[in-house]
Amino acid sequence: MSGALAEAPPAAATEPDAEPHFDVIELLFFAYRDFVSDPDRILTDYGFGRAHHRVLHFVNRQPGLTIAELLDILRITKQSLNRVLKELVEKGFIEQRPGVQDRRQRLLFPTAKGRSLALALSRPQDERIRRAINRCGEEDRQAALRFLFAMIDENDRDHVARLVYGAGERKGQ
Amino acid sequence: MSGALAEAPPAAATEPDAEPHFDVIELLFFAYRDFVSDPDRILTDYGFGRAHHRVLHFVNRQPGLTIAELLDILRITKQSLNRVLKELVEKGFIEQRPGVQDRRQRLLFPTAKGRSLALALSRPQDERIRRAINRCGEEDRQAALRFLFAMIDENDRDHVARLVYGAGERKGQ
DNA sequence: GAGATATGTCAATAAGGCTGACGTAACGGA
DNA sequence: TCCGTTACGTCAGCCTTATTGACATATCTC
Structure with a gap:
């Protein structure tokens, strides 16, 4: 432990005992910590928690x-x-409305009230994102999107890509 | 709601009713979801949860x-x-060891066993990060770090910067 | 010596997750 | 038409992680 400047190993591709990427690990933690805390005050006004937020967000x-x-x-x-x-x-x-082709399904739709709350919850998060873009530029945002996308489980990337970029109404109504 | 192609507003700086950055919001969610799930299997082997992971990580x-x-x-x-x-x-x-200048404090140190577990827990996360870098390049990783850092509460950025980049042993022993 | 600080602890509660088991309605193919 | 499968709901019990509030102890600082 003492003697910090041990011999620097020759930088090989994917060397086995290279230092883990603690910077990514920790900045992801801190950014997410602050990011999810934004809507909390609004949520408690409605008697809701973060779980409700996630559901409402994706339904919206x-x-x-x-x-x-x-x-x-x-x-x-x-x-x-x-x-x-x-x-x-x-x-x-x-x-909830029963599915049209498959009536076993319960299709989920936001009400006007639901859309309004979802928007209100996204606002402080969006403001945080805009402040971040002001700080470090639109290019960094786009690079961050690519990096975050690459961090998702490979099997799930297509699904997420459709969700994030191919969004919109799809079924029912 | 129907009639998706409404008039596109003139792109002003910070226009008030611009679409929120759902891409950032959602990719952060999905990346974090998969990222924190990596160490779960290891943790249950020890009877620990994610809370233990976070504590052990920062103490280490x-x-x-x-x-x-x-x-x-x-x-x-x-x-x-x-x-x-x-x-x-x-x-x-x-x-735990009592602080040297202030004996009210309990300074926290990882044991050898603790360092070993912390390393084991960081490994799958680091592998995920390396795979992401392979996909989208080192430049995107660095841009993502800048963006994530800018997403942190302004009041906390100095503190986080010291933690992440100025790390190392500081007190006691 | 007195007040503030750093930490520990007891107790009650809530949110959000889990497993397991069972029920119902609808789909879909033989 | 029957039957297995699927989509979803629900009851019951449990766990982890968080909360608030109150109080105790040791130590620092003035």
Whole structure:
């Protein structure tokens, strides 16, 4: 431990005992910590938590989303989802309609109230993003998007790409 | 809602009703989702959760960290911290030593076992980062670091910069 | 010596996640 | 038409991680 300047190993491609990328690991932690804390005050005003935010966000972004797709996005169990989803429906932020081709499905749609809250929740996050772009430039934002995308599980990248960039209404109504 | 191609507003600087940056919002969510799931399997082998991981990580990175500093990093209450910290100490992953200048402080140090586990936990995350760099290049990684850093609360950036880049042993021993 | 600080602890509670088991309705193919 | 599968809901119990509030102890600082 003492004696910090040990011999520098010859920089090989993917050397086995290279220092982990603690900078990425930690900046991701700190950025996410502050990022998700933005909407918290608004959420507590409605008696909601971060779980409600995530559900409302994706339903708002993908009107007509099915339960199964939402479970796949959030990576939680249907029991966990159901509790928060039920509250969002009861309080009038999300509507369920039976699927048209497959009536077993419950397609999820935001109500006007739901869209409004989703927008309000995204606002402080968007402001944070805009301040960051002001600091470090649009090129860094685009590079960050590429990097974050590459950090996603390979099997899931196509799915995420469709969700993020191919968004919009898809089913029902 | 219907009639998707409404008039495109003239692109002003910070126009008030511009579309929020859903791409950043969502890619941050998905990248973080997969990123934190990496160490989960290892953690359950030890009976630990993600809270233990966070504590062990920062103690390992900043040997001699105080409780107060750790609370400030994690943004949780001392009661929450204490439970997981106690378990890490009892199981021999972290050691406490009284501060030298201020004996009220309990300085936290990783044991050899703690350093080893911290390294094991960082490995899958580091591999994910390396794969991402292979995909999109070192320049994008550096841009992503700048962008993530700019996403942190302004008041906290100096502190985080010291933590991330000015790391190393600081106190005691 | 007195007040402030750093930390520990007890107790109660809440949010958000899990597993397991079971029920219902609808789809889809033999 | 029957039957297995799928999509979803629900009941019950449990765990982890967080919270608030109150109080205790040791130490620092003035």
